[in-house]
Amino acid sequence: MLAAPRRGTRAAGARVLVALAQFAAVSVIVFAMTSLLPGDAAEIVLGRDATPEQVATLRTQLGLDRPLPERFADWVGGLLHGDLGRSLVTGQPVAAEVGGRLGQTALLTGLALIMLVPLALGAGVLAGRRPGSPVDRALTGVLVAAQAVPEFALGLVLVAVFSLQLGWLPATAAGGAFTGAEVLVLPVVVLVTNHLGRLARQIRVGVLDTDRAEHVVHLRRLGLPERVVLWRHVLPGAALPSIQQLARIVDSMLGGVVVVEALFALPGVGSGFVDAVSARDLPVVQGYALLYAATTIGVNLVADLVSARLLPHREVLG
Amino acid sequence: MSAATVGARARRARPGAGVAIGLVLVAVPLLSALLGPFLVGPLGLVAPTGTDALLPPGSGFVLGTDALGRDVLGLALTGGTTVVGLTLGALACAYAVGMPLGLVLAATGRRGLEGLALRALDVLLVLPSLLVLLVLAATGRRGIGWLVLAVALVQLPSVVRLVRSAAAAPTQRPALEAMTMSGEPWWRVHLLESGRAVLGPVLVDAGTRAVLVLSLLASANFLGVGLAPDSTDWAVVIEQNTSSLFLAPASLLVPASLLVALCAGINLLVDRRLDRDGGAL
Numbered sequence: 001m002l003a004a005p006r007r008g009t010r011a012a013g014a015r016v017l018v019a020l021a022q023f024a025a026v027s028v029i030v031f032a033m034t035s036l037l038p039g040d041a042a043e044i045v046l047g048r049d050a051t052p053e054q055v056a057t058l059r060t061q062l063g064l065d066r067p068l069p070e071r072f073a074d075w076v077g078g079l080l081h082g083d084l085g086r087s088l089v090t091g092q093p094v095a096a097e098v099g100g101r102l103g104q105t106a107l108l109t110g111l112a113l114i115m116l117v118p119l120a121l122g123a124g125v126l127a128g129r130r131p132g133s134p135v136d137r138a139l140t141g142v143l144v145a146a147q148a149v150p151e152f153a154l155g156l157v158l159v160a161v162f163s164l165q166l167g168w169l170p171a172t173a174a175g176g177a178f179t180g181a182e183v184l185v186l187p188v189v190v191l192v193t194n195h196l197g198r199l200a201r202q203i204r205v206g207v208l209d210t211d212r213a214e215h216v217v218h219l220r221r222l223g224l225p226e227r228v229v230l231w232r233h234v235l236p237g238a239a240l241p242s243i244q245q246l247a248r249i250v251d252s253m254l255g256g257v258v259v260v261e262a263l264f265a266l267p268g269v270g271s272g273f274v275d276a277v278s279a280r281d282l283p284v285v286q287g288y289a290l291l292y293a294a295t296t297i298g299v300n301l302v303a304d305l306v307s308a309r310l311l312p313h314r315e316v317l318g
Numbered sequence: 319m320s321a322a323t324v325g326a327r328a329r330r331a332r333p334g335a336g337v338a339i340g341l342v343l344v345a346v347p348l349l350s351a352l353l354g355p356f357l358v359g360p361l362g363l364v365a366p367t368g369t370d371a372l373l374p375p376g377s378g379f380v381l382g383t384d385a386l387g388r389d390v391l392g393l394a395l396t397g398g399t400t401v402v403g404l405t406l407g408a409l410a411c412a413y414a415v416g417m418p419l420g421l422v423l424a425a426t427g428r429r430g431l432e433g434l435a436l437r438a439l440d441v442l443l444v445l446p447s448l449l450v451l452l453v454l455a456a457t458g459r460r461g462i463g464w465l466v467l468a469v470a471l472v473q474l475p476s477v478v479r480l481v482r483s484a485a486a487a488p489t490q491r492p493a494l495e496a497m498t499m500s501g502e503p504w505w506r507v508h509l510l511e512s513g514r515a516v517l518g519p520v521l522v523d524a525g526t527r528a529v530l531v532l533s534l535l536a537s538a539n540f541l542g543v544g545l546a547p548d549s550t551d552w553a554v555v556i557e558q559n560t561s562s563l564f565l566a567p568a569s570l571l572v573p574a575s576l577l578v579a580l581c582a583g584i585n586l587l588v589d590r591r592l593d594r595d596g597g598a599l
Contacts, residue, residue: 025441033453044458141336141586145343148585150533152540153574156556156563160571164564171563255448259537263560274541277456285456292449300444 012305019301026293031075034282034289035068045088045280058088062282084290085283087276094287098272105257105268111184112191112253117246120196121239124203125230128238131208140201147197151259155190162186172265187260194256195249202245206238213237240310247303251296336590343583347576351398363392372566384555384569385562394572397552400545401577404466405532409524411470412477417513417520419474420481425508436482439475447472447534448541455543465544469531480523484516525588529581536577552577 042058043050059065063074078084084094123143127136146154163171169185210216211234219229258270265271269288276284358364365379365388375382381390423432450468454460485508497507538544539553547554552573559569 022441022444026444029441029445030453033450034457137336140589141339144585144589145582148529148533148581149578150536150540150553150581152537152553152556153577153581156570156574157578159563160567164567251446255446255537258448258452259540262541273452274543277452277543280456280458282456285453289449289453292446293444296444296446 008308012308015301015304015308019297022297023294026297027076027079027290030286030289030293031072034286035071045282061088079290084287087284088281089276089279089284094283097284098269098287098291101267101269101272104266105261105270108184108187108191108261108266108268109250109253109257111188112195113250115188116192116195116199116249119192120199120203120242121235123196123200124238125207125235127200128204128207129211136204140204143197143200146193147195149194151190151194151256152263154193155186155260155263158186158189172263183264183266187264187266190260191253191256195253199242199245199249202242203238206241207234210234210237240307243303243307243310247299250299254292254295336586340583340586340590343579344587345583347398347580347583348402350395350576351402354395355399358392358395363389363395365389365392372562372569374566375568381568381572382566384566385559388550390566390569390572393550393555393569394552394576396550397555397573398576398580400549400551401532401536401553401580404462404469404535405528407466408469408473408531408535409528411466412473412527413520413524415470416474416477417481417516418509420478421485421509421512421516423478424482424485424512425504432482436479439478442472443475445472448537451534451538451543452541455538460543461546465535465538469534472534473527473531477523477527480519481516484519485512522588522592525584525591529585529588532577532581532584 042055042062042064045062046054046058063071082095086093087097090097123139127139130136159171162169163186169182172183216229216233216237219233220226254270257268258273260266261268261270262274269291273285273288273292276288365383367387369383369387369389371383371385371387373379373383375390379389379391381394384390384393419435423435426432447469450472451465454464454468494507494511497511498504535544536553539549539551540557542557545551545554547558555573556570559566563570
């Protein structure tokens with residue numbers, strides 16, 4: 001295709017626009033979900049036994065006495081300047097409240113991803129090179145079963161074995177600040193176990209297909225060492241389609257982080273979200289919701305752009 | 319050994335262990351969910367009010383009592399009903415709306431309209447499912463109705479996409495065109511006939527989706543943003559007992575193991591089924 005590079009740039013630009021439109025749409029949904037309530041937001045936040053004065057004060061504080069379009073315009077204006085209002089519980093700016101917890105969650109997800117990718121590659125290659133062998137069947141079976149289990153149930157079983165029975169690892173991070181790396185072992189294991197199956201199986205299928213591809217068979221016939229064939233030719237072809245899968249994994253890992261942080265009492269974005277929900281701290285809930293949506297949109301955007309660049313013949317962006 | 323023989327050997331060896339393990343894993347939690355509520359009364363598994371909390375197993379209660387003084391075995395037998403019921407309810411809602419929508423989209427000749435509808439649904443795809451449930455709970459909208467509706471809603475985009483692409487498959491066209499030409503009404507051609515054709519893919523999809531939905535509902539209940547705290551749902555019971563892991567491990571581990579077995583079992587069975595279908599192609 002002669003005009004390929006230009007067409008590629010234009011497609012990438014269009015994909016970025018789609019992402020921006022998605023974020024705009026999601027912001028409207030988040031605002032609508034937290035503003036168009038059956039009843040009064042102030043009453044919902046304060047609960048049933050609030051005095052009328054308390055409700056009136058909170059109404060003014062939340063700006064509920066002003067018309068909806070005006071509130072929305074204000075909210076969008078604040079959003080564009082990174083100002084999402086203040087927490088109803090602590091009075092801190094929402095951005096600081098949410099931002100202060102990012103590090104912990106980034107560390108947890110980062111560690112999980114660093115362990116996940118090589119493990120998935122290893123398992124995928126091991127299973128894909130000998131399809132139907134006992135190793136393949138055992139690996140696939142275990143991975144399929146593990147990927148279905150809800151994070152909190154898996155986490156509990158692991159805590160029961162490694163903290164309760166064997167006493168090797170702490171059950172939660174509660175009762176003391178972040179003491180050491182051992183607090184993160186079980187959370188990372190839960191996140192990795194849950195997502196290993198999906199990625200490993202995608203790589204297994206990729207290896208299976210590429211291993212039989214004409215050019216790979218030809219390279220073997222030419223007498224190239226098996227190591228070179230595997231690392232240089234089979235693996236790249238098998239792993240590239242998994243980039244999309246990896247984006248979906250990061251996505252669902254963000255949901256898993258909410259559960260894992262709540263279970264192990266880790267002070268990250270996920271547990272902050274749950275705390276804000278139970279305190280009905282609506283501005284902070286909005287902040288977390290937008291952060292989650294923006295991350296999802298961003299991760300998918302990057303995955304689409306990267307796979308479009310690496311696999312131009314597949315119309316990823318179309 | 320050539321690739322073909324390896325494949326053939328793999329297919330012959332497949333049914334067996336995996337399916338058997340899957341069936342056992344599914345049967346235990348499913349039976350306790352379906353029959354459990356009828357057994358609790360006759361077997362006397364309801365602890366009278368005022369029973370001590372956190373009694374060890376064997377002290378008049380086979381598995382002991384939980385943090386609220388309830389019989390753990392009784393809870394295990396009653397808690398599966400909502401797990402299975404809500405999952406089926408949410409799936410039914412998602413397909414009841416998603417199937418007609420997908421079929422109509424596949425049948426409209428207007429590509430612009432189709433694209434617009436799909437893009438609108440895609441906005442839902444970028445909303446992480448748990449986020450929707452958390453925001454709903456933060457604004458006081460919780461309980462069975464909201465839970466089922468919200469979970470069904472976040473499944474909708476992928477259900478519509480699946481139905482639409484299955485109904486628009488080129489293999490479908492000649493039969494539908496012949497029916498249209500012989501004067502059959504539009505709804506009969508595009509809703510009934512197409513609907514029958516997509517039933518196979520939809521059933522397989524429902525199996526995979528069941529695990530997703532089950533896991534999402536359980537996570538919401540565990541986080542305390544789903545069912546009311548007085549429910550005996552497995553995940554709610556686990557949430558209420560998280561702080562008694564060291565004192566009464568059974569109150570957490572029994573419901574957790576039942577959930578683990580159910581999810582792992584369904585996924586194993588669906589996977590074997592997909593494998594078989596894939597092998598037959």
